[in-house]
Amino acid sequence: MQEEEIHAVLTRVLLAGRLPGGLKLGEHHLAEIFGVSRERVRKVLHRLGAERLLDMVRNRGAFTLAPDLREGHVVYEARRILESGMAAHLAANLTPAQIERLRRHVEAEAEALRCGDQATWQRLSAEFHYLLAELTGNPLVQRHAQELISRTLMLVKRYETSAGSACGCDEHRAIFRALAARERGKAVKAMTTHLSLVETRLRPTLCEPVGPSVEDVVTEELARHQAGVVPLAEAG
Amino acid sequence: MQEEEIHAVLTRVLLAGRLPGGLKLGEHHLAEIFGVSRERVRKVLHRLGAERLLDMVRNRGAFTLAPDLREGHVVYEARRILESGMAAHLAANLTPAQIERLRRHVEAEAEALRCGDQATWQRLSAEFHYLLAELTGNPLVQRHAQELISRTLMLVKRYETSAGSACGCDEHRAIFRALAARERGKAVKAMTTHLSLVETRLRPTLCEPVGPSVEDVVTEELARHQAGVVPLAEAG
DNA sequence: CAGCCATGTTTTGTGCACAATATGAGAATT
DNA sequence: AATTCTCATATTGTGCACAAAACATGGCTG
Numbered sequence: 388m389q390e391e392e393i394h395a396v397l398t399r400v401l402l403a404g405r406l407p408g409g410l411k412l413g414e415h416h417l418a419e420i421f422g423v424s425r426e427r428v429r430k431v432l433h434r435l436g437a438e439r440l441l442d443m444v445r446n447r448g449a450f451t452l453a454p455d456l457r458e459g460h461v462v463y464e465a466r467r468i469l470e471s472g473m474a475a476h477l478a479a480n481l482t483p484a485q486i487e488r489l490r491r492h493v494e495a496e497a498e499a500l501r502c503g504d505q506a507t508w509q510r511l512s513a514e515f516h517y518l519l520a521e522l523t524g525n526p527l528v529q530r531h532a533q534e535l536i537s538r539t540l541m542l543v544k545r546y547e548t549s550a551g552s553a554c555g556c557d558e559h560r561a562i563f564r565a566l567a568a569r570e571r572g573k574a575v576k577a578m579t580t581h582l583s584l585v586e587t588r589l590r591p592t593l594c595e596p597v598g599p600s601v602e603d604v605v606t607e608e609l610a611r612h613q614a615g616v617v618p619l620a621e622a623g
Numbered sequence: 624m625q626e627e628e629i630h631a632v633l634t635r636v637l638l639a640g641r642l643p644g645g646l647k648l649g650e651h652h653l654a655e656i657f658g659v660s661r662e663r664v665r666k667v668l669h670r671l672g673a674e675r676l677l678d679m680v681r682n683r684g685a686f687t688l689a690p691d692l693r694e695g696h697v698v699y700e701a702r703r704i705l706e707s708g709m710a711a712h713l714a715a716n717l718t719p720a721q722i723e724r725l726r727r728h729v730e731a732e733a734e735a736l737r738c739g740d741q742a743t744w745q746r747l748s749a750e751f752h753y754l755l756a757e758l759t760g761n762p763l764v765q766r767h768a769q770e771l772i773s774r775t776l777m778l779v780k781r782y783e784t785s786a787g788s789a790c791g792c793d794e795h796r797a798i799f800r801a802l803a804a805r806e807r808g809k810a811v812k813a814m815t816t817h818l819s820l821v822e823t824r825l826r827p828t829l830c831e832p833v834g835p836s837v838e839d840v841v842t843e844e845l846a847r848h849q850a851g852v853v854p855l856a857e858a859g
Numbered sequence: 860c861a862g863c864c865a866t867g868t869t870t871t872g873t874g875c876a877c878a879a880t881a882t883g884a885g886a887a888t889t
Numbered sequence: 890a891a892t893t894c895t896c897a898t899a900t901t902g903t904g905c906a907c908a909a910a911a912c913a914t915g916g917c918t919g
Contacts, residue, residue, distance in 0.1 A: 415899090446879080461762065461763060464712075468711075469708055471711055472707045523700075527701040575711060650871070660903075682911060683871080683911070684871065
């Protein structure tokens with residue numbers, strides 16, 4: 388078991404929000420689950436702490452975070468700032484080929500929505516933003532955008548409303564149209580509006596998904612990993 | 624010697640660009656310099672690698688990077704994207720008190736420039752951008768902005784032109800005026816223009832500052848650290 | 860003489876044992 | 890009965906020793 392794999396599995400578990408907040412992740416416990424030495428897990432946990440996916444407390448260990456809606460607001464605000472900048476940049480720099488690629492993506496979203504394919508639509512919907520970051524061609528922007536988007540996915544999993552996730556395709560289309568028309572101001576505004584709307588769709592559902600054991604969740608994701616399933620960004 | 628201190632000292636040395644690129648930083652060597660165990664240094668080195676301030680090669684060790692102007696372009700582009708988003712946000716959200724704070728900063732810059740106080744002006748000039756990030760009140764944006772700005776400081780140290788660093792105060796003032804007037808579009812444009820101009824001031828000076836030994840540079844910065852000197856952002 | 864393999868040396872990676880610190884229970888005291 | 894102190898236990902942090910990998914040197918072969 389490579390260190391990179393452990394990191395990937397834990398990252399996916401954490402971003403999926405499948406564990407309740409404030410849960411302690413013991414080094415020894417995880418080491419047993421993964422079947423590796425404690426040091427291996429230890430290093431990964433500290434790295435996840437640096438990436439702000441875990442709360443590391445000295446001499447106490449690693450704890451899952453419980454992002455509340457207030458922190459969620461910070462993430463969405465950061466996204467509005469970064470992605471409106473991205474929109475401004477893209478409006479001025481997109482090539483025709485890139486515009487075409489965007490168009491196809493938005494169409495695929497609409498198609499999935501029309502077919503009632505909720506899973507596909509939800510995936511494409513997230514990937515729209517990853518795609519925009521990719522089209523900037525700037526690795527630094529991509530990394531930052533990916534981090535922020537991942538963090539909102541964690542929030543959405545926790546606070547999504549059944550109704551909420553069933554709209555918003557028009558907003559992506561509006562962003563696309565502004566970008567394709569190279570209208571910078573309009574693109575910025577469309578992006579800002581869209582992200583604000585997405586944020587308002589989060590509902591303060593206080594019900595912590597009463598988590599299954601750490602062992603269950605991690606082993607499940609581990610099996611999925613070893614089966615070669617690669618969700619989200621890497622797939623598209 | 625705390626792990627945090629070692630990280631701070633090395634970060635400052637690297638960002639100051641006082642070491643030539645591609646230089647190897649041996650674990651044992653650094654451990655001797657700092658007078659700590661190898662594991663301590665090791666951990667810091669890996670962390671710096673994750674922060675992209677060092678090039679970590681498996682089984683080979685840590686190497687200083689030699690950012691060329693092409694990578695510099697990527698950093699400045701990322702800054703244009705992020706900071707233009709910041710400008711758009713600030714134009715809509717600055718409080719009168721914050722505007723006043725910005726005004727004072729820009730005035731201080733002008734004052735330092737008038738007095739010919741090159742050192743102070745250069746410091747204030749960098750801090751202007753840190754200040755903008757701070758005024759967003761968003762910790763995620765702050766972290767990202769700080770990383771990008773630090774990276775450009777590394778570039779400036781390496782490729783600065785004597786003439787280049789002696790202008791640009793007017794550009795900050797233009798940004799301030801647009802923000803104070805809450806003119807979003809104008810603020811975005813002023814920011815983009817400014818960062819583009821700064822980038823063009825970098826000159827492809829091929830002369831690697833023929834570095835003094837790792838030991839000399841690190842021990843010097845270490846002494847400075849222990850004397851309590853805290854440069855740049857923390858000072859402001 | 861050039862290229863290549865082998866061996867010795869140096870440097871990094873990993874597991875282990877022990878030390879330091881936090882947690883929780885239980886007893887003693889007010 | 891509540892609080893605090895102490896001690897037992899569990900968990901994390903750290904240094905050390907060994908393993909593994911890369912590098913350098915020198916000799917061998919074509």
